[in-house]
Amino acid sequence: MILCTNSEISSFFAGESVVCRCMHNSPIPSPQSPGFRELGVDAKFLSILENKKILKPTPIQHQAIPPALEGKDLIGIAQTGTGKTFAFGLPMLQRLSAGKKRGLIILPTRELAYQVEDALRPFAMTCGIRMAVFVGGASMHLQRKMLRDNPRIIVATPGRLNDHLEKRTVTLREVEVLVLDEADRMLDMGFKPQIDRILSHVPRERQTLLFSATMPQNIVQLATAQMHLPLRIEVAPAGTAASKVEQEVIIVRQQEKGVLLQSLLKDYTGQVLVFSRTKHGAKKITRTLNEGHFKAAEIHANRSLSQRRAALEGFKRGNHRVLVATDIASRGIDVTGIELVVNYDLPDDPSDYVHRIGRTGRAEREGRAISFATPTQARNIRDIEKLIRGPLKRRQHASLPPVHMEEATTGGGGGGGGRYRTKRSGSRRPQRGGAQGNRYRGGGGRNRRRG
Template sequence: MCVPTLWSFGLFMPTISLTLGFDQLGLSPKVFAKVSALKFQSPTPIQSGAVPIALKGVDVIGIAQTGTGKTLAFSLPMLERLRPTEFGLVLAPTRELAMQIEETLHKLGVSTALIIGGASINQQVHALRARPQVVVATPGRLIDHMDRRSVNLRHAGIVVLDEADRMLDMGFAPAIRRILAATPPRRQTMMFSATMPPEVRKLSEEFMEDPETVEVTPAGTPVERIQQEVTYIPHANKPEALNYLLEEHAGTVLVFARTRHGARKVAKALRTANHSACEIHSDRTMAQRKDALTGFKSGRYRVMVATDIAARGIDVKEIELVVNYDLPDNPEDYVHR
């Protein structure tokens, strides 16, 4: 069966302001002052829904699309509720998402340890020994530290699973179960996901206690205010069509390829055509991926070519165009892209 080529592109409009303010979420004056200093105007729907519930100390399931402010939705309750003898643990599916979560926590004045693959284990051990307020980790590397006994999760007072559906898609279910089993039974658990497949629901039933659910949008709903278009073209005409789209749109562009080989090939062709393009996929080193993401955010690179490893980890403002150069393997990945 012939699978059509899908070009999805959208113009991101300014976020609609809500009548609810951060001063109405139940935050302490100290935490509210930190939020105000960062110039956040008003909470997003997931923040308005999840923060007041999480401040009560109950378990929370948040269903919201990528890029809707979930990081702040769990970071603010962490700031309020963590005791001096406890630390917070945030699990994320990719290095890029973990780095961006850490970046947000740093802006709030939170000390962290970033535990991800591709970075020095010895430096991570040093960071863990410094008793950070929050540990941000990918499951695989955290398991490495558990095996080395360089991390003790018995004092993890709040545990967050961010992009839970993606972590299960990537085969992290056994690692997540082992990690959660090593944390205190009387912890607070928050789970955030854009979709709610049976595997995620089963995980919540195993490790969460009477969670309250905040569903901002129905699970698996494409982001609103994005113009979506589809073009049917022969495979051989894709490079020419992509160049045409880049000429028609002057802003930043995110291009998704299905494989790392495809991403390399597309990025190379774009650079040959004098486009400033970077790439993120599993063949790139941690330093290369960090440089690509930083350069894309700063405008040094106009085009980023990525595999789905980055679909849930890129938080870049004002992206004008998103191109699905290849169709994703499943519908949920289309939503995240």
């Protein structure tokens, strides 16, 4: 945890160089580090954690829970799979259980919303706190009916919550604890206008917990405008890839990627997550794998909510060995024990690389990530290496003829070649998603269905 004085925090957000006192020199707590009880977690939560065999806090939980319980604003820089949900969820529930106020969790995708609600539900039940998930693709009418159950915590995606704000079916006047999870991803997906509107509806006097895998300038600006002297907790430098993931790049021609993927699936025995740049590509990869007798499912924006949930559940249960996903649809994939992540196409943005490979090597397990790069994508690889602050091992694969990287200064190449854009073009349409509540409940408005 980084603790700064008021002037140091102001200087930090102004973009000046600041040296702050480091409360924990190592991101990994020692075996003598406090358990959940010593962090101040309520006794009624401890038995649930023990039943789940969660006995030792992760680094982000170790550093975030105590100040969050004190009501401080936090910026948590941590990768996926590091235990962020309990880092913000347990303090939120514990604080709300002492009063009658509300909590609001905003995150980028439907899958992540259901994942967070599923993880926190047992703890909420012990407090008598109802939770509700409001996302796009689900019935607005049913979401309005859920308000009758008086949920005190809403888990929402920005688009659907804005739908309710526009229709005045929800009010956020009593929100006491606000969580922005995977904030960098939400801004990257174009949700800045929706987030701004949500923030204009919640009280200024509130606790805000912001979690992000990276710390781009737009996150700094958001924190400057919306948070009160936040503590910055950084369990790994922003943009750092998961520490237990072995990473490498295989140089391959675009037309040979399919053969290479099937060869890799024969080299490994566990579950595999494959990333495609496009919905069409994900569909084609899935069809080819199933034709090759590899059990594969797909998850992308062209699939309905029920189809995406069925694919994810089938992957979790082991009915599908391979899950093929696009970046947007992959948020919320929380499956323990994924052996291999394959970047069939390099991502459009280097920061997506960090999010992708964070799906393996979770919960202190080891993992592996293999990226396919075409010969003209040298610059793309260098941009990723710059972000993760280290080199990626390049190699050939024995099943294919040798091919070498073209170290040209111009971009291009199949499967996402060319230089990365420093800013999103805005061509991606923000995914719709949302939330409601009883005291969240607003006025009337004609019902409509979206997505």
